[in-house]
Amino acid sequence: MNDEEYQRVRHILGRRPTSAELAIYSVMWSEHCSYKSSKVHLRQFGDKAPKTDKLLVGMGENAGVVDIGQGWAVTFKVESHNHPSYVEPYQGAATGVGGIVRDIMSMGARPIAVMDSLRFGPADAPDTQRVLPGVVAGVGGYGNSLGLPNIGGETVFDACYEGNPLVNALCVGVMKHEDIKRAVAPGPGNQVILFGALTGPDGIGGASVLASATFDEESHAKRPSVQVGDPFMEKLLIECCLELFREDLVVGIQDLGAAGVSCATTELAAAGTGGMHVDLDAVPLRDATLRPEEILMSESQERMMAVVSPDKVDRFMEICARWEIPATVIGQVTDTRRLVMTWRGETIVDIPPVTAADEGPVYERPLEPPKDLGALQSDTPGRLTRPSNGDELRRTVLWLAGSPNLASKTWVTSQYDRYVLGNTVLAMPENAGLVRIDDESGLGIALSLDGNGRYTRLDPYAGAQLALSEAYRNVAATGARPLAVTNCLNFGSPEDPGVMWQFARAVEGLADACQYLGIPVTGGNVSFYNQTGTTPINPTPVIGVLGVHDDVRRRVNMALTSDGATIALLGETREEFGGSEWAHVVYGHLGGLPPLVDLKAEAALASVMVTAIREGLLTAVHDLSDGGLSQTLVEACLRGGLGARISLPGDPFVTLFSESVARAMVAVRPGGEARLAALCESAGVPVSQIGVVGGDSLNVSGRGPDGDQQELFTIPLVELREANERMLPSYAN
Template identity: 95%
Template sequence: MYPGTDTVAIAAASPERPQPFAELGMNEEEYQRVRNILGRRPTSAELAIYSVMWSEHCSYKSSKVHLRQFGDKAPKTDKLLVGMGENAGVVDIGQGWAVTFKVESHNHPSYVEPYQGAATGVGGIVRDIISMGARPVAVMDSLRFGPADAPDTQRVLPGVVAGVGGYGNSLGLPNIGGETAFDACYAQNPLVNALCVGVMKHEDIKRAVAPGPGNRVILFGAPTGPDGIGGASVLASATFDEESHQKRPSVQVGDPFMEKLLIECCLELFGEDLVVGIQDLGAAGVSCATTELAAAGTGGMHVDLDAVPLRDATLLPEEILMSESQERMMAVVEPGKVDRFLEICARWEIPATVIGTVTDTRRLVMTWRGETIVDIPPVTAADEGPVYNRPLAPPPDLGALQSDTPGRLTRPSNGDELRRTVLWLAGSPNLASKTWVTSQYDRYVLGNTVMAMPENAGVVRVDDESGLGIALSLDGNGRYTRLDPYAGAQLALSESYRNVAATGARPMAVTNCLNFGSPEDPGVMWQFARAVEGLADACQYLGIPVTGGNVSFYNQTGEAPINPTPVIGVLGVHDDVRRRVNMSLTTDGATIALLGETREEFGGSEWAHVVYGHLGGLPPLVDLKAEAALASVLVNAARDGLVTAVHDLSDGGLSQTLVESCLRGGLGARITLPGDPFVTLFSESVARAMVAVMPGAEARLAALCESAGVPVTQIGIAGGDALNVTGRTPEGDQQELFSIPLHELREAHERTLPTYAD
């Protein structure tokens, strides 16, 4: 099935020496399968290629059977120009413009070396966007740490934040949003998920393919060094030569200034149509780029590893293949265009070297020091890795967890206790101001950022003349998903969807980063399968396709996995960003209304988590029909100028929404709560938003809500310098329950993170 060359001098390891497949993350069955494919014992270089290409990170061998649902259930749309399977998905946003976006994880490296782990996570996702032919225009991040006051969090948090900011700021890319959260389950296993978005014209889209026998393969960017070797499969160079080499560092080292040059160099190369195929070098380095390009093209490639520029001349061929050194790309170029390609690279001071040639042999052949060290069918490494349908079973404690409802927890029963709870939540690590984090990021560089954190979503202008733009949100909730993985994934999607709509943008597409524990644990795999099913079903219902994403397994400390944490990014489109709406209360006298239905829902809530450290019950009820209806109201209200402010309700409920909108706009509010004050303030029911209505537009907004079937309740007036709340007492009387001056709210909201970070 996979014919080899008739005569080939394969430089194989001696038959007497056992091959370290187990140390490279392969099991016996996988190793034997490699031998069957090749019809012989693999060389150490071939073994290295298969081990990393068949790793969980590169091959998705445990998740692939479930991820297929994203394609099988994908809604029909002509807006998706490039879907899953490429470096990033591409969406048509109109007027000839396309947007590509994707989110990926760099969790484990960020624990080992927080600064470089986070920095190179940003660098890697940016190169995915470059490889699609786009100019990167913004980044976002989703960060999760252990308890805010834990010593290890105080080690990891500052380094991660500095790494995200240091790399992104140096690239000149605005960081427009994201989230930072804390939970004991992430102790010693932080989550660092980075998103990048880029823009291009339709005709500029590039693919990771190597067509055309005779075309040249060019490696360009930073030289290859020992950093990051085996980052995807825990490969240590000592495996190959224990006597002459020390264990190489497993965390990559980034150079954002080289990457900035690489961005501009690539865009000029694309502009002159010098590239027929391109791939960034990330996980698995040269191994991944060569096998994937060859497998997706004519099917063959010949590579001279001696031509690869090295920072360390002592690197073995296995290490050259496995190195995950940053700021590198691989391009396929027609012979007649090679000189111009190299000329442009030289002008940008980007090292570039022809290392190979495309063939039609359906073989990937590599030589080193005159010997053939690799001769494999590239499709077997890139596309035909093992696929596991691992055992599934609900976690043994799930039933008890769901039965332990928050109903047994003592609730605040008077105005003073409600006031104290509002302040407590506003200053809790998850809900407190993240200014200490976001102030380290440049949010407005490039001049096209229209909105950035702490707004509902980041908004970027794409076209100056028409005002065409995009909105992006990135959200997740591990507590909800722990209680119900199917619903939890849908709740993460619905929050991100709602955030985008709150700015006035139409939600269009989804990317995801699925962070879970070990796939070898049936409980974890059950959580994963249910979460994927939930997300696929919800995307199908809402009519927004999944364009791509990332799976990160083995997130656990010892035997204890993290809470299953799907992080969902939603892309929305603004026909004119000048009509976007922010969250700030700024119009004195504006009517404040609550859209949507409030139910008594506290399972997995911030109130239970902050006040009692409790996790139990069921998460809020998912209502996708209500989410879609609410989104239509918010988009149309923004278009017609009916609202001056919009803020979605999510973690912390109406209480936190009021705090953030009042502080953001510097204007207080006089609120009258309908129903039970505790439920109205702190419930986390979904498909809800608070709006400030343009004076005189109250009737038009009410009519819009009625036609969409969205409940609307007037709850107050914007104004003053305090949050004044009136509601029903336990005796049934209406009276002022509490008043909190804005300066007191601000002090509680802003003091927390600097205290823990310093």
């Protein structure tokens, strides 16, 4: 809290604030809780939101809720736990999962799956080897203990994240329309109940300390600010909450995450009748020496706060006792429009809760493009030497297949339970995760989580749209119709005009693209101060897209498994290598402009894929993104255990490694070629047959140096697999 903000608190209260009041305002007005630097830009998501009757709960709640049909509703959200995960990797990542799960619980839903988006420094860097194993173990340990499948995500390596990893966690939950809950405290006389784990010293000040931290050699001193999780308590809490919801015992509910009791009480009171009286002496403590300020700011995990009518308190307590969940009445709702807290007989807080929850400072930070942007965009990959013959192309395919970002992530994903609960239809490394919602009809949901910091560094507006495009395309590649968006916006310091310009442009790009595609942003998270010293990370918007699958029994995966099936390439390939994996892996180069955004082409491609899958025309679909057609072929062949004979149209290098968007590779069921061609023609999607499935090698022919069509290279699948699977275990163990 700066001097100006402190003086504003004094003006609101008309006096000097108590230490407890100062604690509340400091955490509630922190960047993490108040969005004070981002709010002016985030309004675009609401102002430009496409009109849809599918959005049941939008931004401003713990998570957005969308209608997926048949009376079902789905809630989903992604949040960051970047700074805690650097300080203490296991607990930072674990409590990131636990926190996002409670956000979903607080909407009245049963959590059904999680995903994660992870970014680290170079794979061989000492700090990556410190952070990576702990983060992966934390994500897996907490999610597995909860019994929630981890159905997808991404693991990315780049030097810009050394010293500041990104750990973004997503959770999705399901409920019936009538079961939606809100974070409100209406009805004077209703009781305020704190239930779940006891309150301890862990995480004190986490929202205000870690969310605005930049890391240096003293960062390990911040360990006390990292929360400690207990997934087994959270599992009990989930089942307890669901039973409370079934018996309609809850008027309003809020999870305790960032800012703990401070946040839960102020937000519940501000969204209800405006008043609440809390007795801090009643808060069950794990450490009896905690002062009231510490109780207010503690971020101990696995805690919830409920508003319950007096006649239902006894039944509420009975259910909590059966699930062995500690529960205590700590206050009641009032109509005073004041949040009053007492401690040992003294009033230590007396504030208007709306001023802490909703009326924090709003800054319009200075904006200007980073000073090196012009030079960066001018340094195009055109000056880089390209492979010029079959042997060089072959070597490049293998380099990319074994590079940190494109290599198999089995070492990571094998630590996650993907199929617990029995409703996972598709999971990593597929295009998107797919979960069955209704057994009888086959109704399901698909989710993809994507981002590309290099693209966004080169052009923030386009980079955010490209992240959305990839997630949108991945969801459609399973046969699901994209429906809604969540986002986690990871950037450097908002006090840096260059960073704020990147942020503003990325938000504008994402809002414009969502408006064009007709899919609303339902909520998300902003994570600022991601930098080491004065050097920020690449701006990294991570975008989650949710889609609806009418019948998951008709889904298609990425694996080439049908010997003799025709392989077709959908979409237009252009010479686009700015920010590409090829330039990054082979030359360590970042420059030029990212691929051209084509939202019209993305929508058209999605419509073709969804219709073709519904009609049973395809046996495999895999989108083209990082690494281009080359990596798509590698992954599809290795996933299915069959090779392919490919004849490349045009320039072999461009066709193999370009990262043009709005493209997918499909394997066509015999007899379906004509119908697919008709669908593509009707939608305006270019289509070309490029090969056939079969054999035990990737065999590629195309235009040679002399211009004649010839065999360029052959790579046995066993060699491809060895290159693809050796990288990560060699660094992580």
